[in-house]
Amino acid sequence: MRSNLHFDKEDLLAKDKAHAMHPWHEFGRGEHTLLADSEGIYVVDTEGNKYIDGIGGMWAVQIGYGNEEMAQAIADQVRRMVYYSPWSMATPPHAELSAKLATLTPGDLNRFFYSTGGSTANDSAIRFVHFYFNVMEQPEKKHIITREDAYHGSTYLAASICGKPGNDDRMELVKDFIHHIPSPNPYRRPDGMSEEEFKDAKVKDLEDKILEVGPEKVACFIAEPVLASGGVIVPPKGYQAGCLEVCRKYNVLYISDEVVTGFGRMGHFFASEPVFDIVPDIITAAKGFTSGYIPAGLTAISEKLHQDVIDKAGETATFSNGFTYSGHPVAMAAALKNIEIMERDHIMEHARDVGDYFQEKLKSLADLPMVGDVRGVGIMGCVECVSNKTTKEAFAKELELGKRLDQKCQEYGLILRPFMHLCVFSPPIIITKKQVDDMVAIMDRSIREVADDLVREGVWDGKD
Ligand SMILES: Cc1ncc(COP(=O)(O)O)c(C=O)c1O
Numbered sequence: 001m002r003s004n005l006h007f008d009k010e011d012l013l014a015k016d017k018a019h020a021m022h023p024w025h026e027f028g029r030g031e032h033t034l035l036a037d038s039e040g041i042y043v044v045d046t047e048g049n050k051y052i053d054g055i056g057g058m059w060a061v062q063i064g065y066g067n068e069e070m071a072q073a074i075a076d077q078v079r080r081m082v083y084y085s086p087w088s089m090a091t092p093p094h095a096e097l098s099a100k101l102a103t104l105t106p107g108d109l110n111r112f113f114y115s116t117g118g119s120t121a122n123d124s125a126i127r128f129v130h131f132y133f134n135v136m137e138q139p140e141k142k143h144i145i146t147r148e149d150a151y152h153g154s155t156y157l158a159a160s161i162c163g164k165p166g167n168d169d170r171m172e173l174v175k176d177f178i179h180h181i182p183s184p185n186p187y188r189r190p191d192g193m194s195e196e197e198f199k200d201a202k203v204k205d206l207e208d209k210i211l212e213v214g215p216e217k218v219a220c221f222i223a224e225p226v227l228a229s230g231g232v233i234v235p236p237k238g239y240q241a242g243c244l245e246v247c248r249k250y251n252v253l254y255i256s257d258e259v260v261t262g263f264g265r266m267g268h269f270f271a272s273e274p275v276f277d278i279v280p281d282i283i284t285a286a287k288g289f290t291s292g293y294i295p296a297g298l299t300a301i302s303e304k305l306h307q308d309v310i311d312k313a314g315e316t317a318t319f320s321n322g323f324t325y326s327g328h329p330v331a332m333a334a335a336l337k338n339i340e341i342m343e344r345d346h347i348m349e350h351a352r353d354v355g356d357y358f359q360e361k362l363k364s365l366a367d368l369p370m371v372g373d374v375r376g377v378g379i380m381g382c383v384e385c386v387s388n389k390t391t392k393e394a395f396a397k398e399l400e401l402g403k404r405l406d407q408k409c410q411e412y413g414l415i416l417r418p419f420m421h422l423c424v425f426s427p428p429i430i431i432t433k434k435q436v437d438d439m440v441a442i443m444d445r446s447i448r449e450v451a452d453d454l455v456r457e458g459v460w461d462g463k464d
Pocket of ligand 1: 116118119122151152153154224228229258259260286287
């Protein structure tokens with residue numbers, strides 16, 4: 001890391017506060033930590049404090065920070081050909097990446113549309129589904145089924161298919177063709193119900209909703225294999241495959257949102273088939289697709305759907321959806337380099353090995369005060385805090401427990417992602433076992449100290 005970087009922290013914070021609006025902008029919010037430097041799995045603030053990045057930027061920086069080879073690939077592409085309209089021209093990295101992806105995707109998902117992130121990837125997927133059924137002369141097939149606790153993005157349409165609490169707080173959302181079914185969260189299943197029974201019940205929720213809306217009206221089901229931002233909710237085994245079977249029965253397309261689970265977090269480029277046993281109709285990806293070095297989104301569509309359009313409407317049929325930066329050559333070059341690094345350095349094998357270790361270590365937090373559930377898969381996990389382990393009652397929202405834990409962890413050199421009473425982890429996938437130990441040790445200490453603080457402040461009885 002560079003020791004010669006100097007910043008006027010006060011000046012920058014004042015500018016940020018006066019003019020910048022961050023995602024989920026809080027109108028009265030005070031300071032953000034100012035990050036100025038990074039290397040490997042670490043980020044450094046403007047005062048030189050170093051933190052383990054427990055969230056990989058935001059589920060994104062898979063190959064770690066400061067990768068010189070990636071920086072060079074991006075610089076080379078900028079110098080050669082920074083940009084040209086993807087409507088009228090193709091570029092070598094655009095073509096090469098598409099061919100490469102076709103060797104990595106499951107089944108016949110061999111057609112790739114590019115955008116600028118996960119929201120636009122999902123938005124484009126749904127626009128394609130609507131277009132598809134119009135072409136198929138089934139224009140009534142417009143309805144989308146999604147789930148509570150889902151997160152799919154922040155364009156108008158992507159936001160409307162989210163189901164995370166708070167997502168709709170005084171916001172307008174599309175409602176007339178979007179339906180939510182319950183979250184497949186095993187921790188919150190009814191007492192006495194087995195995981196298998198719970199799986200069957202959650203698959204049935206999908207079938208019931210399709211029948212309620214009418215199969216002739218339901219176009220698609222969209223699902224993250226693991227509900228990431230909703231709190232790393234890992235559905236019971238067999239859930240995804242059961243849902244796909246129901247979709248097939250009613251001619252409902254299945255969109256697997258792999259914005260988080262793709263590109264290594266589960267130890268595979270795409271987790272749908274090897275981890276969750278499904279070959280969906282469409283997969284979306286972003287974030288780890290370029291390891292966060294350049295914004296990019298991916299919508300992978302099955303060859304069958306593509307061919308159906310040609311068969312029905314001819315080769316002049318046009319999918320009128322695209323962005324100025326679709327297939328941006330620099331993003332394409334970054335994605336290609338990302339894949340090259342991951343393959344050459346055996347990052348998938350590393351992720352599978354460290355992923356198992358990460359899950360095992362995280363579980364060691366389960367008996368600490370306040371910890372109701374520790375869950376995860378691959379290199380992503382969540383610690384859910386509750387005020388009572390028997391009743392699973394959450395802490396009062398005003399306590400902002402996740403934020404308190406994040407602040408405490410930052411004091412000891414770790415950044416996590418707080419959401420209400422949940423602490424989410426998704427470090428860069430190059431993380432080593434020793435670094436996992438460091439991370440979990442900080443979390444362990446912070447949980448104990450925050451629990452003691454709550455008791456001392458008289459806001460918790462300490463009897464969980
Ligand atoms: C599963 C999932 N899908 C979509 C998105 C939206 O991606 P973006 O913020 O790049 O638009 C996110 C973002 O966190 C996500 O977690």
